[in-house]
Amino acid sequence: MTGIGLVTPIGTGAQEFWRSLVQGRAGAGPVRTFDATGLPNQVGCEVRGPDIPGALAASVLGGRCSELALLAAVQAVRDAGLEETIRGRADCAVIVGTTMGDVTKFEADRASHPERETDEADVSSLAGRPLDIMGRTIARHFDLTGTVRTVPAACAAGAYAIGLAAALVARGEARAAIAVGCEAFSRLAFIGFSRMRAMSPDVCRPFSLGRSGLLLGEGAGAVVLEPWETVRAQDRRAAGFIDGFGLSCDAWHVTGPHPEGEGAVRAMADALARAGVDPSSVDYVNAHGTGTPLNDRSESLAIRRLFGERGRRVPVSSIKALTGHMMGASGAVEAIASLLALERGAVPPTWNWSAPDPECDIDCVPNEPREADLRVVLSNSYAFGGNNASLVLSKAAA
């Protein structure tokens, strides 16, 4: 990984984001994107600014999700030092992960109808094909003609995008890839999670006794991936490495995790095997950690199963206490959080933790960052449909 970009509820760019992670600055607040009056939940984690600059706005084919994706991608390209050379490349791929796609324009159109029925005013935002419009926006901005792929892998989509992009570069099918996970704050998802009783009324408390669910978030995380040989030959810096990408499917329930964490164990083990890393070498696990009773219990069990006796001691944390669940963006943003943890030698804690839950018998690094010489980090992402993805990341050479 040679460049990273972040647009999150707790900060834009690596510096602000990391400061929030270690200082415990949450992105939660009363929902502002839409009128939440009368809705059962009122709290969400929205991105406050930045507005899309005029120079970028002309490239945006869709709505807010496309804007967030493009903002993160531009940051990542700049961070990689490729902004002068990337334009027009046919060997640069764009891989985008999302859950809902760019539905907020449709939502806004619908909300503007007095009768709020489907009418002609909102159909153009559907015909524009909201699912893959973010990738086309990024390709349009940089005038790229390499492969452009959209992976709507729900809440694991960001990790899928990074893993598939890394594989593409490793196979030599692209000389560079921009991998993005993105999601805009959506009324549809907000109501949906609320109706599923998966949302907390106030605070997200991953792995804590009494946790009451997730908070919905939004954002985008982007990384630029290039072959290490190329980077080294150009005497450039790598931010870190993707060493392994594990995949599995629970094939169990459309929304609930496997009760024994079966698929999660397989995804983690697959990622580690592909990285050639023994579980004993993992220094930190960045958990999916949504703060729902079922996810955190299942993920804790999976970590215990994979790591054995060490499962109680390996540091595990979830940043969703601060960022909320950014859905399609989560996997990418959390992979970048893992990278920053490697780089800065500290485990970002699980904030809002109040008391141990016997069903989450792990070291979840509660409420206090922990200094550590991290070399290998595992980042987990799970999703509707039983989609599981794990990434193994390692430190850039000094």
Place this chain on the structure above:
Amino acid sequence: MVCRSWVLTDAGLITAAGDSPGEVFAAVLAAVPLAVRERRSAAPVAVGECSMPGEAPPPAGKISPGVPFAGPRAASAGGSRHPASVPVRGFDPKTYLARKGLKDLSRTSQLACAAASRVAAGIANVAPSRVGIALGSAWGSLRTVVEFERAAWIDGPRFVDPLLFTETVSSVPAGQIAIAFGWSAFNVTVSSGTASGLEALATARELLEEGRAEIAVAGGADELNAPLLRALCAEGSLSANPGSLPLDEGRSGPIGGEGACLVTLETEDGARARGARPLARVLATVRRYLGDPGPRRAPSSGAIAAALYEVLDRARLRPDAIDLLVLSAGGRAEADLAEAGAVLAVFGRGGGAPPVVLPKAILAETWGASGPIGVALALEAMRTGTIPGRPDSWRPAPGAEGLNLPPRALRRPVRRALVLDVSDRGHAAAIALAAPEASGGD
């Protein structure tokens, strides 16, 4: 990377023409557009309807009834409120799946699961944990997104069915397949417009090459629904004429269809070891982004030609080694001409060029399912040694005259076929296939 031979061993599909490759191939051989039959036999679909013909209306109280679609642009499907369309009439997922809760699945999920059921028996001797799924969909869960929004506004957010929310997530159809059949090695959904299905095949091949599964069930699915018809009518991109044929001089736009098609992909050695008969070898897959087509909404012929040269190059084939071309032209004037121009540039003109089949002339636009359906038709052409002819009424549009669309079905060996899918939003995917005994790609 280990160099292995990849083969297709089965194809399962659900289309308006039938639920077996043989039935669908027979419909294409008959060369009568399904939309014409549809218009003769059934009431047309009104774009304001909330449900499609052949399916139950939404339950009262669950989804509010729609209001008629009104307004000046409503009449943009060739001047009619009734676009030509080809739904899969009488589709009942219970015919294919013995599972509770089928009614709560989106139609895309139902179509995808039903297509998967058509290949499940053939891979029953493979451990489910070694089977992966790659599904392509152009529209994903668009319909359930619209229904959920509608219900949230009309009935109130406290009364929306949470089950409906799960089906708004576009990866859920692939997840439902996994739940139905236990296939758990990997589960990937991709979306690249009409190229989605072929892109899923290419993705599946990559994941197999990485050793993530023994077999992939890969393909695409998309449903026809009222919101989609409304959206495309408002955009002016659907035809009201059931006789609108791609690349025909009188074409007036695509005709909306639906369906699902999944194939099984595995190594040749693996297939033979488990006693499965390879139907064709996959010589190469290619996917490309052709660049932002801009307001013309048609990629350039040159970019499509480059994708064709790339798949031929990867397959180590010369253009004249191709016996059959299955194209994606679906009735969009400029996009179809761009595709035709690329084919003419790469393969030449007239009788010396490979015969061309236009499945969408018969089956309509099935979006994410279209590419895999093209693959299933190519497999049937290989199996039967038959190349379908064009509809009688087809007359080439200016720019398409040189294409070799046989006036009637041809009996000749089909050893190598190329299936191309070009999306109007700039994606392209292609796959080169060879009959099991044919050379190429080595």
